[in-house]
Amino acid sequence: MKIGELARRTDCRVVTIRYYEREGLLPEPARSEANYRLYGEAHVERLAFIRHCRALDMTLDEIRALLDCHDHPDRPCHEADALIDAHLDHVAARIAQLQALEGALQALRARCQGQHSAAECGILDALAHPPEDAVANASADGDHVAGVHPRL
Amino acid sequence: MKIGELARRTDCRVVTIRYYEREGLLPEPARSEANYRLYGEAHVERLAFIRHCRALDMTLDEIRALLDCHDHPDRPCHEADALIDAHLDHVAARIAQLQALEGALQALRARCQGQHSAAECGILDALAHPPEDAVANASADGDHVAGVHPRL
DNA sequence: GACACTTCCTATAGTGACTATAGGCATTGC
DNA sequence: GCAATGCCTATAGTCACTATAGGAAGTGTC
Numbered sequence: 001m002k003i004g005e006l007a008r009r010t011d012c013r014v015v016t017i018r019y020y021e022r023e024g025l026l027p028e029p030a031r032s033e034a035n036y037r038l039y040g041e042a043h044v045e046r047l048a049f050i051r052h053c054r055a056l057d058m059t060l061d062e063i064r065a066l067l068d069c070h071d072h073p074d075r076p077c078h079e080a081d082a083l084i085d086a087h088l089d090h091v092a093a094r095i096a097q098l099q100a101l102e103g104a105l106q107a108l109r110a111r112c113q114g115q116h117s118a119a120e121c122g123i124l125d126a127l128a129h130p131p132e133d134a135v136a137n138a139s140a141d142g143d144h145v146a147g148v149h150p151r152l
Numbered sequence: 153m154k155i156g157e158l159a160r161r162t163d164c165r166v167v168t169i170r171y172y173e174r175e176g177l178l179p180e181p182a183r184s185e186a187n188y189r190l191y192g193e194a195h196v197e198r199l200a201f202i203r204h205c206r207a208l209d210m211t212l213d214e215i216r217a218l219l220d221c222h223d224h225p226d227r228p229c230h231e232a233d234a235l236i237d238a239h240l241d242h243v244a245a246r247i248a249q250l251q252a253l254e255g256a257l258q259a260l261r262a263r264c265q266g267q268h269s270a271a272e273c274g275i276l277d278a279l280a281h282p283p284e285d286a287v288a289n290a291s292a293d294g295d296h297v298a299g300v301h302p303r304l
Numbered sequence: 305g306a307c308a309c310t311t312c313c314t315a316t317a318g319t320g321a322c323t324a325t326a327g328g329c330a331t332t333g334c
Numbered sequence: 335g336c337a338a339t340g341c342c343t344a345t346a347g348t349c350a351c352t353a354t355a356g357g358a359a360g361t362g363t364c
Binding site: 186 | 349350351352353358359360
């Protein structure tokens with residue numbers, strides 16, 4: 001099949017497939033006479049694997065490591081386990097962080113009901129002079145779980 | 153004060169301050185004879201405002217909008233309110249998403265206790281052939297709240 | 305005054321995981 | 335024969351920074 005069908009079957013953009021190829025996550029496929037990429041079922045499976053990992057918010061580096069396990073079925077799978085564990089930790093940490101953030105935002109929101117001018121707005125005031133601890137715990141500590149504005 | 157002191161007082165890197173200036177979030181300060189940037193208390197306050205917003209994971213565009221409100225105290229503050237509301241929605245959505253993700257990862261993790269070879273590993277198997285719905289709800293829907301791997 | 309060390313300056317490129325654009329060839333349907 | 339679509343490559347842009355290079359100015363010690 002050509003790249004468009006692969007894209008349709010894996011719910012992945014065509015450009016993204018080519019990007020994965022450049023990044024070495026997908027092997028270079030055969031080419032037609034017209035130089036079109038030609039894929040088989042193995043490619044569908046591998047791309048599906050990648051997209052599932054991405055849906056779980058793993059980085060391409062993490063996925064590379066998992067694919068490496070996948071490509072060496074004779075080796076033990078401690079690595080894969082450890083990777084998932086570490087990733088779980090990151091996700092849990094990020095959730096806690098965002099919940100703190102949600103609390104801070106709700107407190108902020110409660111300070112204004114929209115009836116004032118900006119000069120009297122409790123929100124703007126609080127942002128200019130926050131109560132010290134309100135925001136302290138909400139900021140990330142480099143734990144590799146992304147901020148509030150994803151791309152996907 | 154010079155840029156280093158401003159950075160220390162606001163817990164913000166020097167390069168980041170210059171970046172905010174280039175982005176128009178901070179006004180260009182006065183310069184010393186040696187061309188060093190010279191800041192006053194107004195800059196400290198404005199930068200603190202920006203950093204608090206960033207700690208709440210707002211984008212620079214959102215912050216620009218809030219600063220615009222801040223800079224026009226005579227105007228009503230509906231905009232600021234609406235912005236915080238929208239941001240809260242995004243954070244809440246992201247939390248829900250990550251919790252779904254956490255569940256999917258825990259289910260995944262439970263499939264292997266690390267005693268197998270990669271060929272028998274339940275994790276790798278599940279990633280290659282997931283049970284359809286497991287991952288479906290975990291993937292983002294472009295709601296602008298970032299993925300699992302932040303930078304900050 | 306000579307030297308090292310730190311702080312400051314500008315400009316440019318890199319990060320991750322894509323997305324967008326330009327310019328062009330191949331295929332398909334009418 | 336022609337337009338619409340799909341495919342190709344290559345390059346640049348996204349966001350919020352971070353890193354690096356190369357140099358000038360200020361500070362402290364001998």
